[in-house]
Amino acid sequence: MSLPRPGGGAIRRNLRSSGTSTPPGLSERFVAFLQYADALPNHASKERPLSASYGTRFERDLAMDPLRLGSLIIGVIASIATPSLTQQLDTLEVYPSSITLGLAETSAVPIVAIVRYDDGFTFDVTDEVLVSVANESVVEPVNIVHESGGDTLSYWYLRGRSPGVTSISVSTQGLDTDISATVVSDAPEPPPPLSRTAMEIGTNLIDVSDISPDLVFTDVFMVSRPWVSSTLDGWDDHPGPVTVDSLGWVESLLPDQVADTILLLELDGGYPMGSYTLTWEGTGSLILERGWTGLPYSTIPYPDLGDVHVAEVTIGPSDDGGVRLRIVATDPGDPIRSIRLWMPEAVSGVNPTNADTPPEDPFLESFVAQVSRYCTLRFGNWFRAMDGTDNQSETWGDATTIHHATQARSWGIAPEWPLRLLNRINASGRGCEARTDGWFVIPYRADDGYVRRFAELVATTVDFAANPETRVYVEWANEVWNPSFVHLGYAAELGIELGLDWGTGDPWIAATGYQVYRSRQIFEIFEDVFARTHPVPGGVDRLRRVLAGASAWPYINHVLLDHPGAADEIDLFAVAPYVGVEIGGAVNELPPSSLPTVDELLAALDDPSDPDNLESSDVEQRIRDMAQVKALVDSWSAASGNDIEMGAYEFGQHLAGWGYWIEPHVYPLFEAANHDPRMGDIYRRLLLGWRDVGGSTANHFLHRDKWSQWGLFGALEWYDEDETTLPVRRKYLALLEALEVTGPILSPRAVVHPR
Structure with a gap:
């Protein structure tokens, strides 16, 4: 359908339960509750959606009126952590000062209670919460855990393992407003056991550049740095610019000017060593240097050489200064x-007579062999759509072409290359379930012309006929909610201009509104291309339309899916369940004398040998986050009639500073934790939780990246590493296990590490 330019009134949601204003998909069983709330005195304007919660596996969300009730909002959640313990939630009864949950069966059921006080859009919890358990036989203590969300949101988790529990009451003191209602839920059936195909692990790829350890191409110059204006004895010290043509090749030099570029920089020897073949066209003089030392090369005689020059050069270990190529x-x-x-690796296949045309398949075999193990490849970094700057492609004319001098441009690599990579993987039959899917992040500034041209390129390049299951994931921008990225402000400004802020002026509502609005426009273009202008086998069924939220920020997820049309036109709601974000940020600020040990740090992340610690571990909290998101997605899926899955655009460990930078005295601790076998177990527990809550495609961040004070995200570091090399890459092994197993990866309490 066409998306009209909306006005503010068309976007605001009136949630009054009377008349015809009940939200689409709202079950009749909630009408009585909303009618009662609507009649309450002093209750807030109905132009702002909030949520009441019910159901199993943490949260079933319902958009409802913001109730002012002395600025109190109460949401109660019955949850389970394992599909085998799924319970039917019969009743949710709201009394003058308490809430009671009735369970259809008595079994080991964790209960979660959330109490929120609403003051505008700022949540602030101040009153004490009293918890009582009504039962005949409590066999284990019931713990209440307070998890603070700063000055915006706080949670109280009531967790029990008591077979005799039949009801839980959560009360607040000082509440004198009478509320009475009964809600009956239709909790979903437990999901079937997950097969291998349900454990679809993908990966994010690092950007292509001269310092990237993920060596993608057999031609090193394809990722060279753009030309630098230098003198013969210096670097970047000539005042004049380098004159280049439209493809980035040097056209001429100024007096005393040298055009410099760098290759294989800061890779610590992480590249193939031996005899390289240098080819070029034109008349002039080239110099190759390792650091400041010249690398000799000899010209090779070729028959029918024409205008192509060919030389051999030996590249060995370096002092990390890279290889400098100078015109x-x-x-x-x-x-x-x-x-x-x-x-x-590529020398035997070099044809020097076509040096001006890149090969159809320029990919390094070791790279292809590894990434073909994954079910999805997320190419956001390849398109520079994830760097958080405003230097992203806006029109198709900005896009890099396969003929550009380097693919390491500010606008990312040529869009053809990821598509050709997918074809190579899928033609070999080596992909996950004999295929690997592409996940594409559209640059946030890309206009409709860019989107259409890219959709047409995908439709005409990817060999859909070869595999009837091949899919294409489409996502607009990366982490629109993230204040670190300029596109949050971009989306907020346009959202307010288009009236997508529900009349509040709130930048978060505006930004999420524009995210939904722009995503729907992009989905519509891809649908038109795939079904009409450049039809592909399977049509729009080959598309996976992605809307991304935040795994640990319920507010953003609620608001995103509350925007009109959000749940109607997506296939995947994606989040990023990272372990160690808060812990890493806090530890990074500690002085050397206060740093934890590796054991203490890993125990805070997850310690299966300590049941008390396990309940409050970071992994456990991430599993709760994932279950909460899944229940939210399920509720909107049911309400909209659209089958929506939960995916992960990123996941992994996140031991880093708040701004990613790791302090020098902290880095050895984080590095040791990532090398420790327990980090692999943490991944296994996280992935097991992902399976159990019903997650689908999940992309690790990252496949390969050099560990440094900017983070230790790579499952691998160097091009020649795999599961057989030392040091053992624990995270990579866990990912391979998740890709290959058919049953549970690891029992949550099965591994006890000796101390």
């Missing part, structure tokens, strides 16, 4: 161009 002279009438530096 010290060039003929403006026949400038040096079409430079290639082929790795040893």
